[in-house]
Amino acid sequence: MRLKALLAGLAGVLCLAAASDPAERLPDPAQEARAREIFRDVRCLVCQNESIDDSEAELARDLRVIVREQVSAGRSEAEIKRFLTDRYGEFVLLTPSWSPGNLLLWAGPFLVVVAGAALLLARLRKTAPEPELSPSESERLQQVSRDDGA
Amino acid sequence: MIAEVGAFALILSLALSLAQAVLSYAARVRRSAVLAGAGEGAAIAAFLGVAAAFAALMYAFVVSDFSVANVAMNSHTEKPLLYRIAGTWGNHEGSMLLWCLALTGFGASVAGLGRTLPQGLRTLTVGTQGVLGTVFLAYTVFASNPLARVAQPPVEGRSLNPLLQDPALAVHPPFLYAGYVGMSVVFSLAVAALIEGRVDAAWSRWVRPWTLAAWSLLTVGITLGSFWAYYELGWGGWWFWDPVENASFMPWLVATALLHSAIVTEKRGALAGWTVFLALAAFSFSMLGGFLVRSGVLTSVHAFAVDPTRGVLLLIILGVTAGLGFSLFAWRAPTLGRGGMFAPVSRESALVLNNILLAAATATVLLGTLYPLIREAMSGEAISVGPPYFNLTFTPLMAALLVLLPIGPLLAWKRGDGATALRRLAVAAAVAVVLTLLVGVLVTPRHTWGALGVGLGGWLIAGALAEILERTRVFRVPPAEAWRRFTGLPRGAWGMTLAHLGLGVFVLGAVFETSWKLEAAEALPVGRAIEVGGYSVRLAAVEPVNGPNYDADRGTIVVTRAGQPVCQVTPERRFYTAGGQTTSEVGLCYRGLSHLYLVLGERREGGTYLVRAYWNPWASLIFVGPAIMAAGGLVSLSDRRLRLAAGRRRREQEA
Numbered sequence: 125m126r127l128k129a130l131l132a133g134l135a136g137v138l139c140l141a142a143a144s145d146p147a148e149r150l151p152d153p154a155q156e157a158r159a160r161e162i163f164r165d166v167r168c169l170v171c172q173n174e175s176i177d178d179s180e181a182e183l184a185r186d187l188r189v190i191v192r193e194q195v196s197a198g199r200s201e202a203e204i205k206r207f208l209t210d211r212y213g214e215f216v217l218l219t220p221s222w223s224p225g226n227l228l229l230w231a232g233p234f235l236v237v238v239a240g241a242a243l244l245l246a247r248l249r250k251t252a253p254e255p256e257l258s259p260s261e262s263e264r265l266q267q268v269s270r271d272d273g274a
Numbered sequence: 275m276i277a278e279v280g281a282f283a284l285i286l287s288l289a290l291s292l293a294q295a296v297l298s299y300a301a302r303v304r305r306s307a308v309l310a311g312a313g314e315g316a317a318i319a320a321f322l323g324v325a326a327a328f329a330a331l332m333y334a335f336v337v338s339d340f341s342v343a344n345v346a347m348n349s350h351t352e353k354p355l356l357y358r359i360a361g362t363w364g365n366h367e368g369s370m371l372l373w374c375l376a377l378t379g380f381g382a383s384v385a386g387l388g389r390t391l392p393q394g395l396r397t398l399t400v401g402t403q404g405v406l407g408t409v410f411l412a413y414t415v416f417a418s419n420p421l422a423r424v425a426q427p428p429v430e431g432r433s434l435n436p437l438l439q440d441p442a443l444a445v446h447p448p449f450l451y452a453g454y455v456g457m458s459v460v461f462s463l464a465v466a467a468l469i470e471g472r473v474d475a476a477w478s479r480w481v482r483p484w485t486l487a488a489w490s491l492l493t494v495g496i497t498l499g500s501f502w503a504y505y506e507l508g509w510g511g512w513w514f515w516d517p518v519e520n521a522s523f524m525p526w527l528v529a530t531a532l533l534h535s536a537i538v539t540e541k542r543g544a545l546a547g548w549t550v551f552l553a554l555a556a557f558s559f560s561m562l563g564g565f566l567v568r569s570g571v572l573t574s575v576h577a578f579a580v581d582p583t584r585g586v587l588l589l590i591i592l593g594v595t596a597g598l599g600f601s602l603f604a605w606r607a608p609t610l611g612r613g614g615m616f617a618p619v620s621r622e623s624a625l626v627l628n629n630i631l632l633a634a635a636t637a638t639v640l641l642g643t644l645y646p647l648i649r650e651a652m653s654g655e656a657i658s659v660g661p662p663y664f665n666l667t668f669t670p671l672m673a674a675l676l677v678l679l680p681i682g683p684l685l686a687w688k689r690g691d692g693a694t695a696l697r698r699l700a701v702a703a704a705v706a707v708v709l710t711l712l713v714g715v716l717v718t719p720r721h722t723w724g725a726l727g728v729g730l731g732g733w734l735i736a737g738a739l740a741e742i743l744e745r746t747r748v749f750r751v752p753p754a755e756a757w758r759r760f761t762g763l764p765r766g767a768w769g770m771t772l773a774h775l776g777l778g779v780f781v782l783g784a785v786f787e788t789s790w791k792l793e794a795a796e797a798l799p800v801g802r803a804i805e806v807g808g809y810s811v812r813l814a815a816v817e818p819v820n821g822p823n824y825d826a827d828r829g830t831i832v833v834t835r836a837g838q839p840v841c842q843v844t845p846e847r848r849f850y851t852a853g854g855q856t857t858s859e860v861g862l863c864y865r866g867l868s869h870l871y872l873v874l875g876e877r878r879e880g881g882t883y884l885v886r887a888y889w890n891p892w893a894s895l896i897f898v899g900p901a902i903m904a905a906g907g908l909v910s911l912s913d914r915r916l917r918l919a920a921g922r923r924r925r926e927q928e929a
Contacts, residue, residue: 218660
């Protein structure tokens with residue numbers, strides 16, 4: 125079975141957070157995993173649109189070295205990200221901040237849901253009591269049944 | 275000489291498109307069948323003209339006529355024939371010509387095939403298509419002429435970006451553009467309906483097949499692009515929430531919403547205004563996509579053929595065209611009827627929910643793509659919106675949509691029975707729960723979201739099958755009766771089932787690959803191996819090879835599992851001499867649904883090579899799923915109802 129094959133495959137691998145480049149890797153796997161987690165949220169500033177986790181550019185390598193140094197020095201993710209934004213601005217992080225300037229960005233999609241739901245409810249309420257037949261239709265029906273009766 | 279004939283044909287097409295617009299609108303005002311026929315003739319002639327120009331450009335690329343500026347800039351004599359042909363649309367000017375080819379092609383199709391549309395609607399649709407053709411052809415002729423000559427032809431061309439020299443990418447733009455531009459017909463139909471002030475079942479029945487066709491093409495185009503990114507960019511990802519990807523994804527999302535709302539308008543006469551709005555939005559998003567990709571206003575991993583100065587012109591075209599469409603909508607939409615009524619639990623409500631969630635998902639992608647621009651323009655602060663944003667917004671919205679999806683088709687129109695629908699999905703729900711638990715317990719490392727996602731995929735697949743079983747009443751009626759029902763199901767029903775099933779397959783693959791992919795990287799001397807996912811990946815040899823237009827290091831990688839040979843692949847690291855770029859050719863080893871993804875990296879000191887190996891479980895499903903969805907679209911397109919409806923109307927007219 126495929127699942128079993130996969131399980132066997134997964135069991136064969138102990139270190140899951142293999143590094144993007146062995147030459148840069150930290151000796152402690154837990155720290156390395158934390159560094160990789162941070163890499164995915166840091167933009168390679170000179171690249172088109174890549175995180176430093178993906179990029180082979182020189183600057184991405186430098187940033188990886190900085191982040192790895194700080195991780196191994198025991199600094200927290202928030203501290204490292206603050207260090208990066210102090211130097212390069214908010215642009216360096218791929219997750220936009222939860223700040224007033226980004227309110228529309230974060231809330232927009234959910235506002236669409238709320239607005240859509242409100243419109244749907246209004247429409248359902250307005251049309252809920254559905255008359256079985258319009259006056260002209262019931263008149264016509266009566267006429268037809270009278271004709272049949274005659 | 276041939277280039278000049280092509281350039282002349284292009285200018286002629288511009289004039290013909292203008293004539294198509296003027297004649298058709300005049301025909302509507304004067305109610306003249308002669309003028310309408312002339313407009314349709316112009317539409318077909320305009321298409322032939324653009325086709326001639328396109329053929330001329332393709333010929334120039336094939337014979338490497340470097341006196342044509344575009345060929346000199348983008349081609350090279352050493353390039354293989356396929357990529358010389360693909361070079362026709364692998365650049366800004368050529369891709370605009372391809373856009374015009376599709377646009378006039380669809381206009382000619384409406385003129386040629388539209389006999390069954392009511393006369394007024396058809397004439398206005400052809401006319402609007404003519405306006406669009408005029409605008410884009412004028413842009414092509416005056417601002418981006420693909421057939422312009424250079425005074426002193428160079429001896430050798432500058433070649434196509436090597437990343438684009440790939441079979442999947444050679445055919446990706448034609449699919450994508452046909453999908454983008456297919457939406458123009460829907461746009462024109464919407465404009466025609468707004469001018470006529472009437473949206474009826476006949477109109478919706480015309481919108482459906484065009485949307486289906488464009489949607490299917492777009493699905494194929496996006497999937498090809500994603501597959502290309504997967505094996506060509508060389509780090510194993512298949513979707514990057516990159517502006518260029520988003521640009522193609524937004525029209526797809528809107529078209530998906532339109533497919534569903536058009537059903538409500540066709541069957542129940544409801545949501546007419548909303549359907550028209552989506553029809554306008556679909557092509558507006560296509561144009562936005564074209565603008566974003568072509569202008570280079572946003573940085574992207576696959577921004578090719580970019581030209582910021584001409585981007586402004588495209589922005590003006592987008593603004594004016596979409597602006598006019600939506601102004602017309604604001605003015606005329608109140609005249610469209612409200613249509614039938616429906617209860618809170620009904621097929622209509624389910625489809626409206628589908629549309630709300632798809633609209634919100636589109637808003638997410640739109641905001642994520644454009645917000646950095648808006649923010650920078652307003653406050654001067656640059657921000658980035660990357661994958662983490664989309665994971666937090668798009669993913670929950672889609673998850674909600676997918677949870678609700680199987681319930682919708684089991685509800686009746688007008689007033690549905692929720693309890694019965696849920697009872698019919700009991701087996702599907704059980705499948706989902708069991709799958710979630712199995713994956714949650716058995717697959718290590720434990721991954722709660724991954725397990726739930728796999729369960730969701732199972733829910734979609736089982737739900738789609740449950741719906742078919744319900745329709746055919748298998749197990750409840752004699753087999754012969756069930757078989758009769760089975761074969762009697764309309765193609766449209768099969769199309770829907772396939773599309774929903776394909777979505778489930780995609781979800782399975784996407785979730786599994788994302789949650790449980792493994793990677794390993796090591797600088798290896800020849801003869802040594804690394805382990806990934808229980809496979810031993812050995813670098814057996816590295817040899818230099820000379821391609822037609824590149825030099826490469828070709829690695830031979832032997833994959834074994836517990837000592838048994840599994841496969842052998844030859845990834846390459848290529849250096850394209852003409853442009854000076856380096857690319858990697860990935861070695862893919864297919865193991866059932868999963869891939870071993872092997873990349874040969876740079877040479878390190880001491881004669882070692884950086885080898886990256888990824889285990890991408892169930893990755894094939896990511897691309898098979900959308901293929902099934904597109905197949906569903908095509909099956910639905912072949913439904914007899916879409917053709918029979920035409921015959922019925924003709925009989926009505928004769929009666």
